Amino acid sequence: MSAYFEFLLRMGDNTLILGHRVSEWCGHTPVIEEDIALANTALDLIGQTQMWLGLAAEVEGKGRTADDLAMLRDAWDFRNVLMVEKPNGDFGQTLMRQFLFDAFHLEMLKGLTTSSEPRVAEIAAKAVKEVLYHVERSGDTVIGLGDGTAESHERMQDALNLMWPYVGEMFASDDVDTEMLSTGIAPDLNQLRIAFDAHVGAVMADATLTIPDSTFAHKGGKSGFQHTEHLGHILTQMQWLQRAYPGASW
Amino acid sequence: MKNEWPLWEVFIRGQHGMSHRHVGSLHAADEESAIKNARDVYTRRNEGVSIWVVAARHIAASSPSEKGPLYEPSESKVYRHPTFFDIPDEVGAM
Numbered sequence: 001m002s003a004y005f006e007f008l009l010r011m012g013d014n015t016l017i018l019g020h021r022v023s024e025w026c027g028h029t030p031v032i033e034e035d036i037a038l039a040n041t042a043l044d045l046i047g048q049t050q051m052w053l054g055l056a057a058e059v060e061g062k063g064r065t066a067d068d069l070a071m072l073r074d075a076w077d078f079r080n081v082l083m084v085e086k087p088n089g090d091f092g093q094t095l096m097r098q099f100l101f102d103a104f105h106l107e108m109l110k111g112l113t114t115s116s117e118p119r120v121a122e123i124a125a126k127a128v129k130e131v132l133y134h135v136e137r138s139g140d141t142v143i144g145l146g147d148g149t150a151e152s153h154e155r156m157q158d159a160l161n162l163m164w165p166y167v168g169e170m171f172a173s174d175d176v177d178t179e180m181l182s183t184g185i186a187p188d189l190n191q192l193r194i195a196f197d198a199h200v201g202a203v204m205a206d207a208t209l210t211i212p213d214s215t216f217a218h219k220g221g222k223s224g225f226q227h228t229e230h231l232g233h234i235l236t237q238m239q240w241l242q243r244a245y246p247g248a249s250w
Numbered sequence: 251m252k253n254e255w256p257l258w259e260v261f262i263r264g265q266h267g268m269s270h271r272h273v274g275s276l277h278a279a280d281e282e283s284a285i286k287n288a289r290d291v292y293t294r295r296n297e298g299v300s301i302w303v304v305a306a307r308h309i310a311a312s313s314p315s316e317k318g319p320l321y322e323p324s325e326s327k328v329y330r331h332p333t334f335f336d337i338p339d340e341v342g343a344m
Binding site: 031033036037040133136137140144 | 255276277278279282283286287289290291294
C-alpha cells in the first residue's frame with residue numbers, strides 16, 4: 001500500500017465513518033432545526049468521502065471505485081482515527097466529538113489547499129468551506145451547552161473527558177505522515193496541533209470547560225492496527241445492503 | 251412550553267431578488283443560532299444570498315377580525331388608482 005493511497009484512505013475513512021455516525025441522529029435529535037443541521041453535516045462529510053475515496057481508488061489503480069472502498073472493505077482495512085468511531089452517546093457527546101474533529105479537520109484542510117498534488121488541493125478547497133461552517137456551528141454549540149445549565153455543563157465536561165484521549169491520534173505522525181510532509185502533499189501535523197490547541201483552548205475557555213491535564217492518546221485507527229469494537233458494528237449496518245445483495249444499485 | 255426556544259421569523263433574499271421575502275419560521279436559542287438554523291433549514295437548495303431573522307415577538311401584526319374597518323373603506327375608492335390620467339405620447343412606455 002503506497003503512503004499516498006493510505007493518506008487518502010485516512011481522509012476518506014474519517015469523513016465516511018463520522019458521516020455515518022452523525023447520520024444516525026437523523027430523526028432523533030432533540031429539535032428539528034438541529035436534526036436538519038446534523039443531517040446537512042453528515043451529507044457534507046459523505047460528499048467529501050466520495051472525493052477522497054474516488055481519488056484513492058484512482059491512485060491505487062486496481063480498478064476499484066469509491067463505492068468498493070467504502071462498502072467492501074473490512075474493519076482492518078479502514079484507516080480512520082478512533083475518535084470518529086466513538087458512539088454518539090448523548091447530544092453533548094456527539095457535538096463535543098464533532099467539534100474536536102472539526103477543529104482538526106479545518107486545520108488539515110487549510111494545509112491541504114496548498115498541497116503539491118493539485119487534485120488534493122482542489123478537494124481541500126471545496127471541503128474547507130463546508131468545514132468552516134461545521135466548526136463554527138459545533139463550536140458555538142459546545143460553548144452554549146458548556147456555559148449553560150448545571151446539567152448541560154456537567155454533560156459537556158464528561159464528554160470532553162471522554163473524547164480527549166482520542167485527540168492525540170489525529171496529530172501523531174507516523175511513516176505515512178512523514179512521507180506526505182516530505183513530498184509536500186500534506187502539512188506538518190505538529191504545526192496543525194499548535195493551531196488546534198489555540199482554537200480548542202479558546203472555545204473551551206468560553207464554554208467554561210476544563211481540558212484534561214493528560215497527553216495519553218489511544219491509537220491504532222489511522223494505522224489500521226487496532227480499531228475499537230465499535231467499527232465492526234458500524235460496518236455491519238453501513239455495508240449490510242451491499243453484502244446481502246452484491247452489486248445492488250438504483 | 252417553558253423550555254421551548256423562542257420563535258424566529260426568517261427572511262431570505264434570493265439570487266435574483268432585491269428584497270428579503272418571508273420563507274417561514276423556526277426555533278433557536280439566540281439570534282446567531284437562528285441565522286445558522288435558517289441557513290440549514292431554508293437555504294439547503296441554494297435559495298439565498300442573504301438571511302434576516304426577526305424574533306417573532308417583535309412583529310406587530312394586524313388582526314384578521316379587523317379586516318372590515320381596515321380594508322373595506324378602500325374598496326370603493328377607485329380614484330386612488332392612477333388610471334384616470336391621459337398620458338401624453340411623448341412619455342413613451344411606462
